[in-house]
Each structure stands twice: as C-alpha cells, then as structure tokens.
Amino acid sequence: MAQVYFKTKPDGRAVFDYYYRSNPFNGGYVIFAGLENVLDILENLKFVDSDLEFLEQHGFEQEFLDYLKDFRFHGTIRSSQEGDVVFPNRPILQVEANIIEAQVIETMLLNLLNFQSLIATKANRIRHSAKDATLLDMGLRRAHATGGYYASRAAVIGGFDGTSNVKAAEDFNITASGTMAHSFIQSYGDELQAFRDFAKVRPKNCVLLIDTYNTLRSGLQNAITVAKEMEQEGEQLMGVRLDSGDLAYLAKQTRKILDDANLGYVKIVASNQLDEFVIKSLKDQGAPIDIYGVGTNLVTGKPDAALGGVYKLSEFNDDPRIKLSENIIKVSLPYKKQVYRMLDKAGMFYGADAVAMFTEDTIEQMEHPFDATKHMSLKGFEYEALLQEVMTDGKRISMSRTVTEIAAYSKSRLEKLPEEYKRFQNPHIYKIGLTPQLKKERDILVLKHKF
Numbered sequence: 001m002a003q004v005y006f007k008t009k010p011d012g013r014a015v016f017d018y019y020y021r022s023n024p025f026n027g028g029y030v031i032f033a034g035l036e037n038v039l040d041i042l043e044n045l046k047f048v049d050s051d052l053e054f055l056e057q058h059g060f061e062q063e064f065l066d067y068l069k070d071f072r073f074h075g076t077i078r079s080s081q082e083g084d085v086v087f088p089n090r091p092i093l094q095v096e097a098n099i100i101e102a103q104v105i106e107t108m109l110l111n112l113l114n115f116q117s118l119i120a121t122k123a124n125r126i127r128h129s130a131k132d133a134t135l136l137d138m139g140l141r142r143a144h145a146t147g148g149y150y151a152s153r154a155a156v157i158g159g160f161d162g163t164s165n166v167k168a169a170e171d172f173n174i175t176a177s178g179t180m181a182h183s184f185i186q187s188y189g190d191e192l193q194a195f196r197d198f199a200k201v202r203p204k205n206c207v208l209l210i211d212t213y214n215t216l217r218s219g220l221q222n223a224i225t226v227a228k229e230m231e232q233e234g235e236q237l238m239g240v241r242l243d244s245g246d247l248a249y250l251a252k253q254t255r256k257i258l259d260d261a262n263l264g265y266v267k268i269v270a271s272n273q274l275d276e277f278v279i280k281s282l283k284d285q286g287a288p289i290d291i292y293g294v295g296t297n298l299v300t301g302k303p304d305a306a307l308g309g310v311y312k313l314s315e316f317n318d319d320p321r322i323k324l325s326e327n328i329i330k331v332s333l334p335y336k337k338q339v340y341r342m343l344d345k346a347g348m349f350y351g352a353d354a355v356a357m358f359t360e361d362t363i364e365q366m367e368h369p370f371d372a373t374k375h376m377s378l379k380g381f382e383y384e385a386l387l388q389e390v391m392t393d394g395k396r397i398s399m400s401r402t403v404t405e406i407a408a409y410s411k412s413r414l415e416k417l418p419e420e421y422k423r424f425q426n427p428h429i430y431k432i433g434l435t436p437q438l439k440k441e442r443d444i445l446v447l448k449h450k451f
C-alpha cells in the first residue's frame with residue numbers, strides 16, 4: 001500500500017482512529033495501556049540498510065526504497081492518557097499524518113495497544129478482587145513468548161505491585177520480586193536444610209515455599225524452625241508460600257499456627273492458577289492471604305486472549321471517510337473527532353462519553369449511535385476533552401511518564417468510575433453517544449455509499 005501511495009498520492013493527509021468494539025471479560029471497561037511504548041517507537045522509527053535490502057528482494061522499486069531510507073514519522077497523535085478508563089466504540093487515539101506514515105505504523109500500534117490494554121484490564125479486575133493485598137506477576141513462563149515482557153508492564157499499570165520478570169523490572173523500573181521453586185527444595189531432599197541455606201544467603205524478603213512434601217506437617221513446621229533461627233540472627237522471615245491444595249483452609253490453618261508460634265509478622269503468599277474469581281472466592285471465605293502470585297491467567301488475558309482494537313481511516317485530505325458493514329455496530333465514524341467525558345457535580349464520571357466532530361465547539365446533546373429514540377441532554381455538565389495532543393510533527397510534546405506514574409493516574413481515574421461499572425456480572429453499560437451533527441454527517445455518508 002505504501003508504495004502505491006508513494007506513486008499516486010504521496011502528499012495525502014490521513015486521520016486514523018484507534019478504538020475497540022466490545023469490552024473484554026464481559027466487563028464494563030478497559031484500561032488503556034501501551035501509549036508510551038508507541039510514542040517511543042514513533043520517535044525512533046527508521047528503515048536500516050538490512051531492512052531495505054530485504055524489501056528490495058521483495059520487488060520494491062528503487063525510488064520508493066530511497067524514500068524509505070529517509071523515512072521518519074512526522075505525524076500528530078491525540079490520545080486518551082495512558083492508564084485512563086476507556087469504553088467501546090469511541091476513538092481512544094487519533095493519528096493525523098501523511099498517509100504513508102500513518103499506514104506503515106498500523107500493525108505496530110495495534111499490537112502494542114491491544115495487548116497491553118487487555119492485560120492491564122485483566123490486572124485491574126484482579127486488583128479489584130484482591131482489594132489491598134499485594135499482587136505479584138509470576139506469568140512470564142506461561143506467556144505467549146515475548147508478550148510476557150509487555151504483560152509485566154501492563155500488569156503494573158492495572159494495579160500489580162511487582163513482577164518476577166527481572167528484565168521487565170529493570171527496563172520499566174518496576175519492583176522485581178520472587179520466592180523460590182519446588183526444584184530448590186527437591187535438590188536438597190531435606191526441606192529444613194533447603195530453608196536454612198536460603199534464609200542464610202538471602203535473609204531479606206525471604207519467602208519459603210512450604211507445599212513440596214506436606215504443607216502443614218512438614219513445610220510449615222520447618223519454616224517456623226527457620227523463622228526462629230532467623231530471629232536469633234536479628235532477621236525476620238518475610239513469608240511462606242502456599243502453591244497447592246485448598247488455599248482457604250491452608251491459609252487459615254497456617255495463620256493460626258504462625259500466630260500461636262508468635263510469628264504474626266510472617267506473611268502468607270498464595271499462588272496456583274489464580275484469577276479474579278478465585279481471589280474473590282478466597283476473600284469471601286475469609287482466607288488470611290497477604291500476597292497473591294498470579295501467572296497464566298494474567299499474562300495470557302484468559303479467557304479472552306485478545307482485545308479486538310481496530311485502526312480505521314476517518315478522513316483523507318480533509319474529506320470524511322467511512323467503512324460500511326452489514327453489522328451496524330461495525331460502521332466506522334467519519335471525520336476528525338474529539339471525545340468528551342461528562343462529569344457529575346462531585347467530579348465523578350457521570351457514565352457518558354460524547355463523540356463530536358473536532359470542529360464543534362459547543363456540545364449540548366448526544367444521541368445513541370443507532371437508536372433514534374435515545375438521546376441525552378449535555379447542558380449543565382462539566383466535561384473533559386479526552387483526546388489530548390501528545391505528539392506533534394513526530395515529537396513528543398511532554399516528558400514521557402514512568403510506569404509508576406501511569407499506574408497512579410489509572411488508580412485515580414478508576415476511583416472516579418462508579419462501582420456499578422466495575423462489577424463482574426452484568427456491569428452497568430457506560431453510554432457512548434454522538435453529537436447530532438456527527439450522527440447526521442455519518443448518516444449522509446452511509447447513504448452516499450449504500451448500494
């Protein structure tokens with residue numbers, strides 16, 4: 001496509017929208033993640049000699065390859081802030097650029113935003129169940145190959161506290177954490193000696209895995225012995241980890257036995273195929289678990305596996321563009337747009353985002369995108385414009401934000417979303433409406449292209 005654009009309309013200006021059509025996990029929202037990584041790539045995007053040689057072998061013309069040699073992204077990006085709570089069928093990010101530049105970045109942008117938004121959302125659901133407990137990502141070994149790297153980043157944006165993925169911890173400046181594997185204890189055969197050696201070499205943040213042989217009769221007793229020995233050395237055992245069996249029963253027994261041994265400070269860590277539902281159930285059963293380690297279900301976004309975000313052309317050389325579909329919900333929104341979020345008197349999200357043409361300066365009403373009987377007056381509402389310019393002419397216009405800052409922002413945004421949108425069963429549906437002008441212009445284009 002890029003080579004054809006280069007030969008036929010090299011100066012074409014495009015506007016593309018990134019959005020998704022339905023919430024994952026039957027949930028009520030998505031946590032938008034991956035923006036900083038997209039901006040990093042856009043600032044540094046180029047074709048090196050080996051890329052050009054590869055493309056030459058695939059029949060691309062010399063003139064086009066010469067163009068790619070000096071290729072840089074010079075576009076403008078307007079976007080929701082990374083970490084914000086977002087909803088289906090409204091632009092989350094908008095790219096305004098030369099058509100070749102805007103097209104070449106499509107798959108990279110979708111890959112980063114769809115995956116990280118899926119995992120940040122899953123992480124946030126787990127955070128919702130875990131309440132104030134500590135959450136650790138343990139998923140790299142079960143992740144879809146290199147996806148694990150970005151999953152660890154997204155997990156922290158969604159509310160996790162740390163990761164066992166040391167490379168992600170180093171690169172994204174997030175907390176690295178870990179306990180021990182069964183193989184460590186198996187290698188000794190003698191569980192007590194394994195615990196002793198570990199505690200001696202790594203006394204700080206030491207967590208002993210107690211289910212290799214028998215959780216209550218062997219692992220816990222040996223952990224208590226080592227905890228007492230650590231006290232003699234002026235150290236404290238941080239915790240014990242349960243990784244099998246009935247986690248509620250074992251956590252209650254473990255807590256009682258630790259407390260009876262005057263080890264009230266020793267924390268209980270639990271892992272084993274956890275997700276938001278198991279953690280909620282454990283909480284409901286009163287399991288005294290302080291720290292949850294979550295792997296597979298987090299980093300694979302189980303059971304959904306992908307967020308179906310799309311990248312659709314909405315304007316070309318200042319003319320609106322539309323994509324029709326048999327399925328009315330899949331008809332795209334033409335024109336360059338802005339999205340406004342309605343706030344209630346207390347500054348909480350009211351439950352409605354209005355999509356407007358970028359050129360509209362007052363918005364007074366929003367209409368249901370397809371149901372002519374449904375509309376809502378926006379008069380008297382405070383609102384926020386959600387698509388903010390983050391990149392102009394290929395350059396970021398503000399400092400990049402750290403993962404910790406993004407996570408804090410995400411938390412503050414979620415606090416503004418009323419609880420009924422966060423529940424797991426039949427969450428309240430957040431309203432997305434179109435201004436009458438945008439709806440009218442969309443319908444004119446639908447009729448123009450209809451057969």
Ligand SMILES: Nc1ncnc2c1ncn2[C@@H]1O[C@H](COP(=O)(O)OP(=O)(O)OP(=O)(O)O)[C@@H](O)[C@H]1O
Binds near residue numbers: 244
């Ligand atoms: N009290 C509980 N309430 C609800 N779910 C639990 C409870 N205890 C454990 N689970 C969950 O039930 C599932 C049990 O899985 P599984 O049968 O593989 O465990 P296991 O047999 O104890 O472990 P392993 O095979 O590793 O020895 C896991 O997802 C676990 O997190």
Ligand SMILES: O=P(O)(O)OC[C@H]1O[C@H](OP(=O)(O)OP(=O)(O)O)[C@H](O)[C@@H]1O
Binds near residue numbers: 141182271272273293
């Ligand atoms: O269950 P997940 O949510 O995916 O969490 C991570 C799991 O990975 C580890 O087990 P694994 O069997 O890989 O190794 P281990 O022998 O070290 O426990 C760990 O003990 C957890 O059980």
Ligand SMILES: O=C(O)c1cccnc1
Binds near residue numbers: 139164177178180295
């Ligand atoms: O630190 C741990 O205990 C850990 C890390 C990754 C996977 N399973 C366990």
